Amino acid sequence: NAGVTQTPKFRILKIGQSMTLQCTQDMNHNYMYWYRQDPGMGLKLIYYSVGAGITDKGEVPNGYNVSRSTTEDFPLRLELAAPSQTSVYFCASSYPAGPNDEKLFFGSGTQLSVL
Amino acid sequence: KQEVTQIPAALSVPEGENLVLNCSFTDSAIYNLQWFRQDPGKGLTSLLLIQSSQREQTSGRLNASLDKSSGRSTLYIAASQPGDSATYLCAVGGGSQGNLIFGKGTKLSVKP
Numbered sequence: 001n002a003g004v005t006q007t008p009k010f011r012i013l014k015i016g017q018s019m020t021l022q023c024t025q026d027m028n029h030n031y032m033y034w035y036r037q038d039p040g041m042g043l044k045l046i047y048y049s050v051g052a053g054i055t056d057k058g059e060v061p062n063g064y065n066v067s068r069s070t071t072e073d074f075p076l077r078l079e080l081a082a083p084s085q086t087s088v089y090f091c092a093s094s095y096p097a098g099p100n101d102e103k104l105f106f107g108s109g110t111q112l113s114v115l
Numbered sequence: 116k117q118e119v120t121q122i123p124a125a126l127s128v129p130e131g132e133n134l135v136l137n138c139s140f141t142d143s144a145i146y147n148l149q150w151f152r153q154d155p156g157k158g159l160t161s162l163l164l165i166q167s168s169q170r171e172q173t174s175g176r177l178n179a180s181l182d183k184s185s186g187r188s189t190l191y192i193a194a195s196q197p198g199d200s201a202t203y204l205c206a207v208g209g210g211s212q213g214n215l216i217f218g219k220g221t222k223l224s225v226k227p
Contacts, residue, residue, distance in 0.1 A: 042206075042217030042218050042220070043206075043217040059214065090159065092158075092159075099147075099149070099208040100146035101146065101166075101208075102164075103149065103164050104161060104215070105161070106159040106160070106161075107158050109156075109157070109158055
């Protein structure tokens with residue numbers, strides 16, 4: 001069981017470039033999340049999804065977009081990358097409910113630098 | 116606005132010691148509290164989840180307690196081992212549907 005898989009593991013972007021961070025899970029979880037973790041800080045929620053076709057903003061959504069066309073995949077799109085988006089990005093999932101009731105399962109993260 | 120604080124930021128202990136990690140939160144209206152372990156270069160692993168109606172949860176050498184009224188939780192690690200070295204994060208659920216509010220973590224180092 002692979003769990004939550006994120007790609008790539010590392011990426012360097014130039015200011016203004018765009019990219020998509022991939023996240024897929026094979027546990028048939030309906031809830032999926034994107035968090036970012038800045039150095040020495042706690043994780044902050046960017047976007048989340050309660051099921052295919054449904055997404056909602058978290059605490060820090062500006063500069064990002066998401067889509068959820070399948071249960072398995074939840075890609076995060078960065079448009080016009082800025083240095084402030086330098087961070088480690090984590091994808092997570094849970095079933096059958098959200099973090100108020102269930103444990104979250106995390107991927108290993110994508111370390112992104114914007115220079 | 117909910118804020119989660121973890122003290123100390125770092126802790127170093129000799130192998131075999133029992134230790135306590137602390138977590139405090141400002142708003143007692145929470146659904147649950149979760150403790151996670153984070154290893155360098157890896158994701159978070161959920162250790163224990165305590166529902167708001169519970170006082171504690173145990174898993175092996177780990178015991179987590181919750182006191183909602185005082186806004187505190189502790190993670191007790193018995194007979195610490197070098198393999199316990201990691202950063203431990205606590206997070207509370209109770210805001211929007213998708214959100215956990217995380218502390219900054221306590222970096223634990225267990226010396227052989």
